Amino acid sequence: MGAFPLISHLLVGLVVITTCYANLISELKQYAYTRSGSQNEEVTDKQNNGLLIPIPREVSDWPVIPLPFLGQISGVSINLQGHPVIFHRGKRVWEDSSFNSSFIFQKQNEGAIKDDTILTLDRSSGVVIESWGANTFYLPHGLTVDHEGFIWVTDVALHQVFKFSPHDKKAVLTLGEAFTPGTDIQHFCMPTSTAIASDGQFFIADGYCNKRILKYDTNGHVTRVYPQEYEYLSFSTPHSLALLEDHDTLCVADRENMRVVCVDAELHYKPVRVNDQQALSIHASDLGRVFAISSLGELLFAVNGPTASIPVQGFTLSPYRETILHSWAPISGHLENPHDIAISPNGTELYVVEISPNRIWKFQTSQWVNLFKYTYAYMPLEK
Numbered sequence: 001m002g003a004f005p006l007i008s009h010l011l012v013g014l015v016v017i018t019t020c021y022a023n024l025i026s027e028l029k030q031y032a033y034t035r036s037g038s039q040n041e042e043v044t045d046k047q048n049n050g051l052l053i054p055i056p057r058e059v060s061d062w063p064v065i066p067l068p069f070l071g072q073i074s075g076v077s078i079n080l081q082g083h084p085v086i087f088h089r090g091k092r093v094w095e096d097s098s099f100n101s102s103f104i105f106q107k108q109n110e111g112a113i114k115d116d117t118i119l120t121l122d123r124s125s126g127v128v129i130e131s132w133g134a135n136t137f138y139l140p141h142g143l144t145v146d147h148e149g150f151i152w153v154t155d156v157a158l159h160q161v162f163k164f165s166p167h168d169k170k171a172v173l174t175l176g177e178a179f180t181p182g183t184d185i186q187h188f189c190m191p192t193s194t195a196i197a198s199d200g201q202f203f204i205a206d207g208y209c210n211k212r213i214l215k216y217d218t219n220g221h222v223t224r225v226y227p228q229e230y231e232y233l234s235f236s237t238p239h240s241l242a243l244l245e246d247h248d249t250l251c252v253a254d255r256e257n258m259r260v261v262c263v264d265a266e267l268h269y270k271p272v273r274v275n276d277q278q279a280l281s282i283h284a285s286d287l288g289r290v291f292a293i294s295s296l297g298e299l300l301f302a303v304n305g306p307t308a309s310i311p312v313q314g315f316t317l318s319p320y321r322e323t324i325l326h327s328w329a330p331i332s333g334h335l336e337n338p339h340d341i342a343i344s345p346n347g348t349e350l351y352v353v354e355i356s357p358n359r360i361w362k363f364q365t366s367q368w369v370n371l372f373k374y375t376y377a378y379m380p381l382e383k
């Protein structure tokens with residue numbers, strides 16, 4: 001007796017130490033992996049052997065004079081002149097009683113929203129320079145200005161998507177049947193967002209109930225539905241779309257799955273489709289429910305909404321590294337219920353709109369930072 005218990009203790013100790021060591025090594029590897037972020041070497045910025053990202057800073061004195069009454073602001077995009085265009089709900093509010101369990105809008109008898117729902121604000125002063133869209137919409141959601149200046153909107157009560165001419169504000173394309181949800185490709189069910197390629201192909205996120213993305217050719221015919229049955233992919237409230245056109249990638253704010261998913265947009269014919277069945281996914285513990293995304297080159301700018309105790313803030317994401325690069329927030333207050341985001345094509349101006357409180361934030365991104373000067377893969381909140 002005596003020796004055996006000692007040896008067994010030693011053995012147990014050795015196993016414990018080995019396990020801890022293995023865990024430590026795997027954590028260190030994880031850390032090194034996160035730091036280098038070198039999953040896709042080819043997207044690394046050639047100039048600096050790193051990744052230059054713009055840092056958003058709030059423009060605190062914008063707008064210079066208070067805006068007129070605004071309801072819940074659900075959409076924002078930037079027009080060809082660089083001015084933000086917003087979509088708001090006037091006096092209408094989305095409540096639990098707005099829809100029944102068949103997704104049918106219950107306030108149709110209250111009529112369309114009487115206020116102008118689409119406002120263009122001057123980019124330097126924030127003053128309203130144009131407004132329209134009264135007596136047309138029932139429950140505004142997404143708004144996107146395309147490369148030719150056409151304004152695309154979705155209305156979740158109408159279950160429709162519209163494309164308006166920038167000049168006379170006439171609908172040149174109407175998709176879906178008014179107040180009639182459906183699951184075939186002629187119908188939507190509370191569509192949320194649109195993304196339009198420069199060649200005229202476009203995507204519609206459909207939406208709260210069908211949880212699918214429809215892709216259209218330039219003539220408005222459906223050419224693809226995401227996900228297809230064989231694809232190992234499913235969405236839970238695809239809430240916002242962004243195209244990374246140079247990379248032929250479509251990204252989806254997959255809100256209730258608390259992630260951003262990016263798929264092959266298939267805008268261009270490729271003999272071999274590299275992304276087939278392997279969507280990119282950004283799924284991080286502090287991302288929470290992602291409400292909206294907007295693209296800049298190979299980057300995405302995103303806002304989350306209230307999710308348990310996770311801070312509500314802005315994020316800069318890299319789809320190709322499948323990671324958060326940076327998080328940011330305004331200086332003069334807090335984001336509470338951000339609903340949409342838009343960044344200008346050269347990345348210098350960024351807008352976030354919110355629902356309760358109904359407001360719009362402007363950010364500028366004068367400073368570009370080389371990410372790899374920093375110790376951590378993503379930088380702490382800029383204050």
Ligand SMILES: *[C@@H]1O[C@H](CO)[C@@H](O)[C@H](O)[C@H]1NC(C)=O
Nearest residue numbers: 081082083344345346347348
């Ligand atoms: C970015 O675009 C805006 C117009 O939208 C222009 O006024 C500004 O000078 C541009 N900035 C840079 C750095 O290119």
Ligand SMILES: *[C@@H]1O[C@H](CO)[C@@H](O)[C@H](O)[C@H]1NC(C)=O
Nearest residue numbers: 099100101102103104105106
């Ligand atoms: C939802 O409302 C519509 C019309 O308001 C009605 O026809 C339909 O039966 C309702 N569905 C349910 C499940 O109550």
